[in-house]
Amino acid sequence: MNKNFIQEEILRSSGVNPKKCMKCGKCSATCPAYDEMEYHPHQFVSMVENGDIEPLMNSKSLYRCLSCFACIDRCPRSVQPAKLVEAVRLAVVRQQGKNHLTANDIPELIDDETPQQLLVSAFRKYTK
Amino acid sequence: MQRVGVFVCWCGSNIAGTVDVAAVAEALKNEPGVVFSTDYQYMCSQAGQDIIKNAIAEHNLTGIVVCSCSPRMHEATFRKTAAAAGLNPYMVEIANIREQCSWVHKDMTTGTEKAIILGKAAVAKVNLNTPLTPGESPVTKRALVIGGGIAGIQTALDIADAGFPVDIVETKPTIGGKMAQLDKTFPTLDCAACILTPKMVDVAQNEKIRIFSYSEVEEVGGFVGNFDVKIKKKARYVKEDICTGCGACVDKCPMKKNPNEFNLGMDNRPAIYIPFAQAVPKVATIDPNACNMLKNGKCGLCARVCAAGAIDYTQKDEIIEEKYGAIVVATGFNPISMEKFDEFAYNQSKDVITSLEFERLTNAAGPTAGHLERPSDGKSPKTIVFVQCVGSRCDACSEKGKEYCSKICCMYTAKHAMLTRDKYPDTDVYVFYIDVRTPGKNFDEFYRRAVEEFGVKYIKGMVGKVTPEGDKLKVQASDLLSNKQLHIDADLVVLAAAIEPDKSARPLATMLTASMDTNDFFTEAHPKLRPVESPTAGVFLSGACQGPKDIPETVSQAGAAASKVIGLLAKDKLTGNPCVAHSNELMCNGCSSCERVCPYGAITYEDKEFRMPNRTTKIRRVASVNPAVCQGCGACTVACPSGAMDLKGFANSQIIAEVDAICK
Incomplete structure (x- = not known):
C-alpha cells in the first residue's frame, strides 16, 4: 500500500499532529514499557512525522505499549504519542483484513512480562 | 464651499501595483469641491510634500485628501505638511488605499474601483471638516513607579537623577523584589545583594524619591500628565518614621512559627518581622494574622521592648x-505554581524544590546560611537533578503551563549547576534540557564552562517522573542522544519553573486602562519601535511585567522607561487631541447616558440657567465634557438619544457623508 496513504490514515485516525512535538523526550522518559520497546514513544512520533511507517508496523514495540496514556498526560505539547501507537496498530490490523487476533493466538503472546490487562484490551480491540 | 486638493500616492509599487493611481486621480477630479487632483510616486517624500505645499498655495486649497497608506503611518506627516503651507492640520483627510485596498486586493480593476470609492468618502468628509485647535493641559511633574524590584528601583533612580520627584509603591514591606532573593547573578557571578543593596540605599537616601512600602495602588483616575492616584498604605502597626530597625521586637516576639515569605516558607519568622537585614525601609512590620496582641489582645511584648516607642496596635x-x-508599571513576575505537575512529586517531597527555592538554599542569608542541605533532613545532597522548562513552552491548550519560553531558566540553571560543582566537587549534577538557549553576551561561554570546566552533566531529554522512595528520589528520564531511558537516584531535584506576571498586574491594568496579552503581560505600544510604552498615554513599562527578562535587560528597559518619563515630565504643557466630544446644551435632555458609557470619566453634569420665552429662565441639567480627559472614542455620541453629543473631527454628519459617498 502507498506509504503516504498509510501515513495520512494514521494521522487521520489518531487525530495527532506530530508537528507539534518539540522533541523533549518526556514521553519516553515517562514510559513504563520503555525497555521492552525497539522504537520508543518519541521515535513513534518522529517516524510517523517522517513517513517512516513500515518499520513501526513490523515492530514488536506496537504491542508493548500498555496504553497507560502517561505520555499523553505528561506531554507538554499535547501531542498524544499513545494515540499514534494505537493508530499504527490499527493500520496493521486493517492490512491483515479479517485476520484479527483470535483466542488461539493469545497463549503464544503470554509471557511473564506482558501485563494481562494488555492482552485483554488487545483482544477486545481486535476481535469482532 | 471647500476647495479640495486630492493627492494619490503610488507608494512605489505597493499601491500602484494593484491600483491604477492615475485613474483614481482622474475620477476624483469630478467630486464636489475638488479643484486639483494629481498622483505621485512617494507622497511622503520631500518632493511629494512639496507638491502638496505648492498646490495649497497655487490653488488656494482649504482642504486636502491624501490617498495613501494607513493614517497611523503618515497622517502626522501630512498634517505637518499642511500646517507648513498655512492650512489647519485638521483639514487633512487620509484615504487608506494601501492597507485597506491595494494590499488586500489582487485584481487591478477591483482595486482601482475600491480606491476611488475610498477617495470619494474622504472628499465627502473633508468638505464638512472645520479647522480645529488642540487644547493644552499642564503636566504634574511627579512620577509614580508601581513595583519596587530592580526594574522599579532603576526607573525611579533614573527619573530622580533628572530632577523629578518619584514615588515608589511596593506591596511588600521592603523594596528589592526578586533580585534581593537571589544568590549570584549570571554570567559574571556577582553577588546579587552586593550589587542591589547599594541601589536600595540610594533610593532610600535620594531626596526626590518617596517609598510607599507595604502599600498598593487602589484607584487611578485622570489622564497623561494629570493622573489622580489613590494609594492604600496598609497598616504595619509600626510607626515608620520612629522605628529604628534595631530588631529588639523581632527577637522578643513569642509567635515565632510563621512561614517566612522571603525564604519561600523554608524557615519561620516571628509575627513582627523585618524581611531581611538590608531591607529598605528597615522598619518592622506586624503580621496581623499571626500577632497575638492584634488577634486576642494578649501579649504586647514588642511594644514593651521597643525603646523608640514605635509600635502602634491601633494603626x-x-x-x-x-x-x-x-506612571511606570514594574510589577514583575513570579514562578508558576508546581501544584499541577504531579509527575515531579513537588507536593510529595520536600526535596523537590523550585529554582528560586534553590537560590535561597544557597544564599548566605538564607535558611541554611548558604550550606546546601536537603530541606527534608539537612543532609548534603550527593546527586542533584535539574529539570528545565517545567511549565514553559507548553501547548496552547495545556492547562498546566505557559506557551512561552521563560527565557531566564537556561542561564540560572547553568549557574546553579556550576556553583554546586564548584563548591561541592563530589556532587553529581545532571541538567535535563530540551534546548539550551543562551543568546546573551557571554551566555553561551558561561554554559560551556559549566559543562567543560565544571563537569556538569547536560543530558538532552526530559524527566518523566520523580518518585520518592526512602530517602532517595527516583528520577526516570530520557537521554535522547543515546536513545536510553535513565534511572537516577537523586537526593535533590530542582525544577526550573516557568515564570508568569505578578497576580496584581491584571487588576492594575484595568485601573490604568492599559492593555495586556493573553498571558497577562503588559502590551507595548509597538513591539519593536515603542517597547517601553503602553498604548495608554502616560503609562510606561519596566521589567518582567512586559515579558520574561533577565537583570541586564530589565535594567536597560528601566532606564529606557525612565527616559520616556523624563521626556514627558520635561514638558510644561501637553498638546491634547482636538478631536474630542462636545455637547449641544440646547439639545441635551440630561439623561446621563453619555456619562455612563464614558470609559475615561470625562463627562460631568451641571445645572445651567437657560433663557426661555417671555423673559423667563429655566434651570436645566446638561452634560459637559472635559476636553483634557476625553480621548475621542465616540462612545457617548452613539449613546446620546437626542443627538446632542458630537465628536469634533468625526461629526455624525461627516460619518454619514462618508457612508453616502460610498453607497452612491
Missing part, C-alpha cells in the same frame, strides 16, 4: 492621594 490602613504626570 489603620491609610489612603494617600497624589497627582502624577506619568
